[in-house]
Amino acid sequence: MKLLKIHLRYHPPGIILEYTQKGEVKNKEIDLLDLDSNTDLQELAKSLQQKEPLLTEEVKGQLEQCLDTLKKRIEHEGPAGKRFYIYKTLMTHVLPLTNVAFDKSGQRCITGSYDRTCKVWDVELGKEIKSLDGHQNVVYSVAFNFPQCTRVVTGSFDKTGKIWDVESGECMCTLWGHTGEVVAAQFSTKGDYAATGAMDNTAKLFDSRTGTEIQNFIGHTAEVIAVQFDPNEGQRLITGSFDGTISIWDTRLKDRVSVLRGHEGEISNVQFNWDSSLVGSSSLDGSAKLWDARQSSCLATVAGHTDEVLDICFDWAGQRMATSSSDCSARIYDVKSDFKELATMKGHREEVSKVCFSPAGGCLLTASADRSARIWNTGTGNCVQVLSGHQGEIFSCAYSYAGDAIITASKDNTCRIWR
Incomplete structure (x- = not known):
């Protein structure tokens, strides 16, 4: 074996070793999940x-x-590394927005809307690049095929999903x-599959190139409102339902x-952690649960809300879990060892509907019905900055992959880009 290059992986922190073995070029990833500002390099x-x-x-220096x-x-x-300022306001749609997402570069974003379209935006210029037209009802779910970000999958109230070419704006296939x-749609890790979840109590797996249905996942007894592929191989899918259960499927x-x-109320969201070993679930029963994805057992129930x-x-390293609640707060829990509560974020005046970590994990971003988004120090729980200016409820927010930009989406029909 011969080492060719050492590549950096920023989120979660790690290195990728590119090497040759018997004439074939291979890659090996090494996770550095515990790397922080105090690490002795x-x-x-x-x-x-x-x-x-x-x-x-001989490569020690490198x-x-x-x-x-x-x-x-x-x-x-x-937390102290960057302060965000309003950069662009995207006058996006004639009707309220539903969901937003950045591409990996942070140079484009997509928005879904009640006006039946998904739009692709140039973040730098604040201008519309393409309008993805074709759905006959609300476009509720939008997602890129990460990390390539050459295609978009949309899920609509017209009971279909669609896959689009970002450059041309053309619909490649209908699901x-x-x-x-x-109400939920996502690409698999490699982008070869797309999954959808719907109000008909089912989830479906499609070939993302042809739109051919591969599997129809039946078993939930109420609406399927969340789907996610495992971040590694993409051979497992989790679904969360209003029936209070989470299902794990082999594609x-x-x-x-x-x-x-174990939940006693509707599921509001489910998510795998970075290495797909854990599943987190949030519920309208006032609790969140942490599950062992391989043993299908509940490891912890947190009921602080x-x-x-x-x-x-x-977080990107899969070592902490954050929750948001109608009680106007967000909370962070340790999932690496004892599942204890690490911080409570209080300050919003109305429900907190969305929560996400910054890529490096030092900050937590929250979106609230009080028309503001807030950035919090994940170590102390203190509010670092309030992002204000929207005229309506903020229902979605996201960091760019590099962590240098934030998008907030509001019921005032606008998105704001913060840098």
Whole structure:
């Protein structure tokens, strides 16, 4: 084996070793999930060299330089590293928005709307690039095929999904078969599949190139409102339903692998962590749960909120879990060891509907019905900045992959880009 290059992976922090073996070029990923501003880089480099034969003494300097770059990136994106200002206001649609998403570069974003369209925007110029027209009802769910971001999948109240070419704006295929409104849609990790969840109590798996239905996942007894592929191979799919359960499916099989039961109310969101070992779920029963994805067992139930839990997310490293609630707060929990509550974010005046970590994990972003979004220090729970100016409820928000931009979407029919 011969090492060719060391590539950086910023989120979650890690390095990718590109090497040759018997004439074939291969990649090996090494996670550095514990890397932070206090890490001794020389000790870390020494430890990596002891474990990995490709990291010989002659590349020690290059390795330490890569680790230093990753460490500086984390420090730069910390709670005190950046203050955001309004950069562009996108006058997006004639009717309210539903969902938004950045592409990997942060140079484009997509918006879905009640006006039956999905629009692609140039973030730098604040101008519409393409309007993806063709749905006959509300476009509720929008997503890129990450990380390539050459295609978009949409889910609509017209009971179909559609896959679009971003450059041309053309519909590549329509995902038929649901008998209820499609409220969730996502590409698999490699982009070869698309999954949809609908109000007809089912989820479906499609070939994303042809639009051919591959699997019809039946088993839930109420609406399927969330779907997610596992971030690794994309061979598992989780679905969350208003029936209070989470199902795990193998994309190669028709029947469920397992059902996660324990919530006493509707599921509001479900998510895999980075390595797909854990599943987090939030529920209108006022609790969030952490599950072992392989053993299908409940590891912890957190019930610190005093009202419905509306959203859940993991940080990029998969070591912390955040929740948001109708009780006007957000909370962060440790999922690495003892599942204790690490911080409580209080300050919003109305329900907090969306929560997401910054890529480096030092900040938490929340969206609220009080017309503001807030940035919080994940270590202290203190509010770092209030993003105000929207004239209506903010229902969605997201960081760009690099962490240098934020998008907020409001019922005032606008999106705001913050940099």
